[in-house]
Amino acid sequence: MGIENLPRTIEMTESADGRRTARIVDQRALPRDLSYSDVKTHREMIDAVKTLALRGAPAIGIGGAAALALYAENESGADDAAALLSELETVAQSVSTARPTAVNLSWGVARALEVARVAAAGTAAASAVADALVSDVRAMIEEDEAANRAIGAFGAELLGAGTRILTHCNAGSLATAFYGTALGVVYAAHRQGKIDMVYADETRPVGQGARLTAWELGRAGVPCTLICDNMAASVMAAGKVDAVVVGADRICANGDTANKIGTYGLAVLARHHGIPFYVAAPTSTIDASLAAGSQIPIEERAATEVSACIPQGVEVFNPAFDVTPANLITAIITERGVFDPESV
Missing domain, CATH: 1.20.120.420 (translation initiation factor eif-2b, domain 1)
Known part of the structure; x- marks a missing residue:
């Protein structure tokens, strides 16, 4: 494997x-x-x-x-x-x-x-x-x-032996041509014997973590534990997470970053628990034309992704992404090196 x-x-x-x-x-x-x-x-x-x-x-x-x-x-x-x-x-x-x-x-x-x-x-x-x-x-x-x-190699340098990582959505090989961004860091670190466990959020409502990340890690032979999204705080509080590593869909000039919905909450939790929060993405994800995350267009998807059976009279809000402010990001890992989020 x-x-x-x-x-x-x-x-x-x-x-x-x-x-x-x-x-x-x-x-x-x-x-x-x-x-x-x-x-x-x-x-x-x-x-x-x-x-x-x-x-x-x-x-x-x-x-x-x-x-x-x-x-x-x-x-x-x-x-x-x-x-x-x-x-x-x-x-x-x-x-x-x-x-x-x-x-x-x-x-x-x-x-x-x-x-x-x-x-x-x-x-x-x-x-x-x-x-x-x-x-x-x-x-x-x-x-x-x-x-x-290259992202994997730079990211692996940030991790020590026995690292336990929490990740969200799927920023793995399936999200790229091959190898992955956030999971590229995992794969490089695992090859160096540094990974003790990866906690994969299920990533509601479409379940990219449950369906894709867990599948990838299992197929690649990386130790993986699947958790529900609302378990992340408890796992962090229990001292089971050493770093959070996620991907990105757009990085603004000031370092604000859009990623799968739920990422912002993880960044807040990581800051509260004193856990480094890393974003791994290629430089093609950086959009210097946007000054800040408030300018990023956020896709809203169908209500049926949230539930196949919605009670009459109930509305559904289903944004596919949220924005993590730069001040909650420890570092951004690119193929050109590791950067402070405000200097990408």
């Missing part, structure tokens, strides 16, 4: 008919089944992102770029590169807004558009633009894994 037992979350492949597709792990089926979906069009990719078949900020950033590559490869009827570029600029808008909170999605789309512009400036062939987009998606996948492994 080990990290090699984890699947590749997203890859560019070829289908039996020779069409290039994006193969993704369908995370809706986990932990019961490890199954894959072959995504052939940009609309299929949008659906995968919206329905959480593909999720996690770094992964959907790659998915956003792949959506433009798939459009160029399988959908466009453009006769030349200039016409294709015009179509891609229209498609980019619908892809980048599929989920609003994680900045990586719009970052991936913007990167793909720039690749298309550069390619179109050097060729008249639409097929050459498609080739350039597919090649860059593959490069993004390689870069993402390298960044995650």
Whole structure:
């Protein structure tokens, strides 16, 4: 058992008919089944992102770029590169807004558009633009894994022997192309013999911790205990947690950080109990255009995620993310090193 037992979350492949597709792990089926979906069009990719078949900020950033590559490869009827570029600029808008909170999605789309512009400036062939987009998606996948492994290495240096970590949602390999951000720190530290236990919050209402993080850690052979979200305070009070490590969907210029709903509460609890609170994320998650967390768009999702049976007359508030102020974050771990949250 080990990290090699984890699947590749997203890859560019070829289908039996020779069409290039994006193969993704369908995370809706986990932990019961490890199954894959072959995504052939940009609309299929949008659906995968919206329905959480593909999720996690770094992964959907790659998915956003792949959506433009798939459009160029399988959908466009453009006769030349200039016409294709015009179509891609229209498609980019619908892809980048599929989920609003994680900045990586719009970052991936913007990167793909720039690749298309550069390619179109050097060729008249639409097929050459498609080739350039597919090649860059593959490069993004390689870069993402390298960044995650660097995050893991930097984060592991912060931990001592016998560390017990609490994490929230899934910032693991499934949330990236491979390896993970917060769980990348865990995997690197576990390889060094530093991890005694990982406490995984179930992460209501969709259960990414219960369904995905616990599955990942079990498959990788990392000691894991699954807890309900409302048990975190008791576990901390019992002295069972040495550090909290979470991922991020957007980091503002002042260090305020958006992550899965419930993260803010953990940061408050960690501060009360004197436990370091670390955020692990690639630099593509940093959005310097936003001064503070109050400017981050927070996605609200369907009431049915909270309950399949809602009493008549009852409203449901279901924000998918919350914002942790920079002053509650001990450090932000990136592929470029460990930073004070106010100096990212």
